[in-house]
Amino acid sequence: GAGVSQSPRYKVAKRGQDVALRCDPISGHVSLFWYQQALGQGPEFLTYFQNEAQLDKSGLPSDRFFAERPEGSVSTLKIQRTQQEDSAVYLCASSFPLLQGDEKLFFGSGTQLSVL
Amino acid sequence: AQSVTQPDIHITVSEGASLELRCNYSYGATPYLFWYVQSPGQGLQLLLKYFSGDTLVQGIKGFEAEFKRSQSSFNLRKPSVHWSDAAEYFCAVGGFRDDKIIFGKGTRLHILP
Numbered sequence: 001g002a003g004v005s006q007s008p009r010y011k012v013a014k015r016g017q018d019v020a021l022r023c024d025p026i027s028g029h030v031s032l033f034w035y036q037q038a039l040g041q042g043p044e045f046l047t048y049f050q051n052e053a054q055l056d057k058s059g060l061p062s063d064r065f066f067a068e069r070p071e072g073s074v075s076t077l078k079i080q081r082t083q084q085e086d087s088a089v090y091l092c093a094s095s096f097p098l099l100q101g102d103e104k105l106f107f108g109s110g111t112q113l114s115v116l
Numbered sequence: 117a118q119s120v121t122q123p124d125i126h127i128t129v130s131e132g133a134s135l136e137l138r139c140n141y142s143y144g145a146t147p148y149l150f151w152y153v154q155s156p157g158q159g160l161q162l163l164l165k166y167f168s169g170d171t172l173v174q175g176i177k178g179f180e181a182e183f184k185r186s187q188s189s190f191n192l193r194k195p196s197v198h199w200s201d202a203a204e205y206f207c208a209v210g211g212f213r214d215d216k217i218i219f220g221k222g223t224r225l226h227i228l229p
Contacts (some may be wrong), residue, residue, distance in 0.1 A: 035219075041222070042219040043160070093160075110159065
């Protein structure tokens with residue numbers, strides 16, 4: 001596709017429910033990032049993949065958060081037993097590796113998660 | 117660990133006035149530096165980036181930023197703001213050692229008519 005696609009655009013979950021958020025990166029992009037953006041805050045790094053390898057998951061706030069990218073393209077961010085503090089916009093971004101010097105991060109429109 | 121500080125949460129300027137948004141970073145090696153803009157309900161759009169070379173970087177929409185290694189700063193400037201520039205601005209840092217990009221908490225720009 002032309003850009004990074006995220007689905008669903010909006011998700012309302014009851015506290016304790018599991019959710020899965022999907023990200024379709026730009027075709028051919030090796031790097032994929034997940035960020036969490038709370039209302040009025042900057043994007044907070046969650047995790048990063050290069051192809052199918054999860055190179056950094058230091059930003060995942062708890063073991064309820066899990067991300068995968070099994071074939072090196074589509075990625076899923078799963079949140080188990082959602083809590084109200086999980087309410088935020090979840091942003092996905094993709095790029096060629098920045099080591100090549102001139103690429104930039106392309107962001108999707110995000111999934112707005114509301115936990116009631 | 118890398119980090120970004122944007123000391124101003126809100127900035128208000130009059131339309132036509134000049135603008136400078138501050139950004140300080142912490143990174144243990146040569147940084148890659150970015151400025152993104154986010155309008156309400158919109159995604160993040162890259163304004164400009166610094167990877168190497170000339171420390172004065174030109175971006176889209178008339179914005180520029182200057183990398184000052186001695187001050188660990190990457191301030192964003194525009195000589196004359198337009199009402200359409202009202203938005204949230206984020207500074208970010210990444211690096212050669214890894215591709216992780218860390219964002220600041222943002223500066224909200226308000227424009228007075």
